[in-house]
Amino acid sequence: MNVKMEKLEKNIIKLEITVEAERFGKSLKKSCAKNSKTMNIPGFRKGKAPMNIIKKMYGEGVFFEDAINFCCDDTYPEALKEKDINPLDYPKIDIVEIGEGKDFVYTASVVVAPEVKLGEYKGLEAKKTEYKVTDDEIENQIKGMQEKNARVEEKVDGAIEMGNIAIIDFKGSVDEVAFEGGEGKDFQLEIGSGSFIDTFEEQLVGLKIGDKKEVKVNFPKAYGREDLNGKLAIFDVTIKSMKKKELPAIDDEFAKDVSEFDTLEELRNDIKKSLETTSVDREKKEFEEAVIDSACSNVVMDIPEIMIKRETDIMLKDLEAKLKQQGLDLESYYKYTNNTEEKVRTFMKESAEKRVKTDLVIAEIAKTEKFDATDEEMLKKAKEVAAQYGDKEIDKTADLIMKAQKQYLKVDVVNEKVIKMLVDSAKVIA
Numbered sequence: 001m002n003v004k005m006e007k008l009e010k011n012i013i014k015l016e017i018t019v020e021a022e023r024f025g026k027s028l029k030k031s032c033a034k035n036s037k038t039m040n041i042p043g044f045r046k047g048k049a050p051m052n053i054i055k056k057m058y059g060e061g062v063f064f065e066d067a068i069n070f071c072c073d074d075t076y077p078e079a080l081k082e083k084d085i086n087p088l089d090y091p092k093i094d095i096v097e098i099g100e101g102k103d104f105v106y107t108a109s110v111v112v113a114p115e116v117k118l119g120e121y122k123g124l125e126a127k128k129t130e131y132k133v134t135d136d137e138i139e140n141q142i143k144g145m146q147e148k149n150a151r152v153e154e155k156v157d158g159a160i161e162m163g164n165i166a167i168i169d170f171k172g173s174v175d176e177v178a179f180e181g182g183e184g185k186d187f188q189l190e191i192g193s194g195s196f197i198d199t200f201e202e203q204l205v206g207l208k209i210g211d212k213k214e215v216k217v218n219f220p221k222a223y224g225r226e227d228l229n230g231k232l233a234i235f236d237v238t239i240k241s242m243k244k245k246e247l248p249a250i251d252d253e254f255a256k257d258v259s260e261f262d263t264l265e266e267l268r269n270d271i272k273k274s275l276e277t278t279s280v281d282r283e284k285k286e287f288e289e290a291v292i293d294s295a296c297s298n299v300v301m302d303i304p305e306i307m308i309k310r311e312t313d314i315m316l317k318d319l320e321a322k323l324k325q326q327g328l329d330l331e332s333y334y335k336y337t338n339n340t341e342e343k344v345r346t347f348m349k350e351s352a353e354k355r356v357k358t359d360l361v362i363a364e365i366a367k368t369e370k371f372d373a374t375d376e377e378m379l380k381k382a383k384e385v386a387a388q389y390g391d392k393e394i395d396k397t398a399d400l401i402m403k404a405q406k407q408y409l410k411v412d413v414v415n416e417k418v419i420k421m422l423v424d425s426a427k428v429i430a
Contacts, residue, residue: 003079011304014109024104031066111304116364119298122425126290131279141271155242159206162192165243172235211239225338291426296361311352366414373413
């Protein structure tokens, strides 16, 4: 077998593969054995007629189609291995020459990963934002804990106030036509929570049990549904009942009830420490992303559309999994948001392209710097993964991860080395 390789535009490799006549002849015999079983030849039982008799009756090319498939299945992988090619998609096969007793010649055109031309990636400048923990953030955390521990009671008398919970029936319409998702019964709405659009909640303040009101609100221009974007909606609302929340006092007793601490001051210090850890992690992550983005901006490459499509497929699968956890599916999501798969894919495309580019750049830097991962480093990473899932038998689980996902562990370890090098060499700018 002889293989010639030609690089075409847009990351397409064209292979011209010549298969010796003798080898192609074996594929013809294999095709004959498969197809002759279904052919009716006068004077012969099915599958027993000689090849030359069948060819006289049906023509010389009767066995070519399956012979081509058999031969390409055998020789195409060999050609890829010989030329060290990793295709991204199925090849486009074109026949150049075919005939009994002749060499079989065909071309296979296939998309491959793009050539990555790195620019400067060491000593890059990147902005680092510092996130300082404020007293307001700490107090908001405490107020959140206070809200979670509030006692809710029925409110029989009086009118709805901010902070109350109104149990309502409502039915909305736009241009006197009811719209999907605009109706609810016995809905519990906390007044002032901002759960409903515009001034819906504020317009219920002062109403009493049994009251009815026509509430007028405007949907935001970018609400996400073409039938509602920027539209005036009218809701017929009925107050069914009310509840009020009794918030616990924020003091040492409160701290004891909601945490392991004896005093409010200890609780505040713990919250501050936790917020500071989160801030540091955020600063680190954002700086890493800024450095990586800077490295990617110096790169020249032409990303094949198939790679972007595959990454979009992954993103769509991730969305589907998240929706499933909420008891939804993609079709319901499309219907509720007035979207289609095509629209969502278009929206995701830019992020998908960025992900692909980042992965390719990091991989190329790792190759250039000759970064690799040892078994010890991969095992350490496997133990970290096992620990994240709260597994008690970390060593046992880590061994299983090593056996099943060693290649993924290697990529993770190598990528971390690349990112560390980029960050360590980067220059911080305000």
